[in-house]
Amino acid sequence: MSTATASAVPQRTVPPLGGFNTTLLRLELRRLLRNRRTVIFSVVLPVVFFLLFGTGKDYSLQSAGPHGNWAASIMISMALYGAMLSTTAGGAMVATERSQGWSRQLRLTPLTPTAYIAVKVLVAMLLGAISVVVTYAAGGLSQAQMDGHLWPETALIAWVGSLVFAAFGVFMGYLLPSENVMQILGPGLALLAFLGGLFTPLDQMGSTFQTIAKFTPMYGLSQLTHAPLTGESPGWAAVVNVVVWLAVFAGGAAWRFRRDTARV
């Protein structure tokens, strides 16, 4: 029976890579860029902050270390802030898609859940790259100065490190059912940026604040990205901070993701 019936089933194929493809990636990126709020907050705002607080000040052209000036240091901070907002927003698209029933619709297509998350993270990272590049362009065209090789180096560290926040975004996207998840996360991210020393150098803060800051998710990445400019070693604490937070957020995302895609 089974052999006879098998021949009667229409022959169909399953797409490779779990349905992952560049058309999907392109349309997803276009969707993200179409969201004016996302673009303003994650690409425009960091540039505006940089121009406001990083340029035209007494300290702008003063040296922030042996390899660059304060304008460059603030540019790096704002690029990190932009990358953080971009990647979180990209990851958190999951929340919108769940609330609109799109995730369920996708289960009626060959796209595998793993490919879906891969696309979300990639799109988040692409927006993060745009944010970093735009901020660095603003820096390059104004007063930021640092050793030539530090431009690509620090940009790359900021961008790759923001993977922590792409994972954070996906985790929050599964955890929070809201369509406006970024409105909830925005103030929280600003606080994390503050604790990471992106808005004010941490050594100007009280010792309790500094101690707490060391355990927050932006701290390690900020230390690692600024280290080439200041010439100071970021220390193992910074590396451990990034690795641990990445593990926490990726683990949390994987946990919620499995619960979400389990057939009930």
Place this chain on the structure above:
Amino acid sequence: MPQTQTHTQMQPTAGAPAVPAIELRGLTKSFGSVRAVRGIDLTVRPGEIVAFLGPNGAGKTTTIDMMLGLSRPDEGTALVYGMEPSSAVRHGLISAVMQSGGLLKDLTVEETLRLTASLFSNTRPVAEVLERAGIADIAGRRVVKCSGGQQQRLRFAMALLPDPELLVLDEPTTGMDVTGRRDFWAAIREDAAQGRTVLFATHYLEEADAYADRIVLVSHGQVVADGTAAQVKALVSGRTVRATWPGADVAALQRLPGVETVEVRGESVLIASTDSDAVARHLLTSTDARDLEITSRGLEDAFISLTTEGDQS
């Protein structure tokens, strides 16, 4: 619970024995203490157009979810073309039009279709499904700006992309106006004429009657009737005879063979009987009754009678 199932045995078409498009065996599903599906068996052969008819809460959507691999049955098996439902989905053999949701507001109609098409290994051209779903004129419109009916047509167009062997529609016309509903069904009907197998859930009797070859009546998570519209109607056997007869002799009528109920309404008398000929003959030959009307009981009667029986249990 009386056994009221009447299975239609369609002859398989000549050639290879066809694998059932859908094969459900002993499907059950509970949500907490609510037993949504209580043992459904159903075989749908390729080419059939089946209405899954039942009142709200009968377990239609729960059954469809299991058919699509969106949820797992507590007991029993669901196979689509002999495969696990999720595998049939990946192969593009089955697709579905759901009641609501499942669209991204910030994409246009055409982008939604291009995105969906990119996920399958083989699809019909986007322009073709736009045309067939009757939404070619709004291809550039954002989904958020589309009316409910237009969104439903978009879902239909998405479902057509993989050119599925089996199309499942879960109450597809909910919330549509009369014109929208008629146009939607015209599109489905045209599509089904090409030989696609279609199963649709509905709680509208007239939709089941008008568009399906076969009606599977579900109530309280079980199949209570299964057959053609005529067969389901026949389950509530008999006809109603109405006549004008002032001072009707009710007692005499009740003695006639097959008479179930006699009801007097002013000058009219209504007799429900399994032998309407005997009633008519009696009325015309032995009484002063006139203006005879004989009507068969509708699908509506069958629906109410079959879906409320379970309430007493």
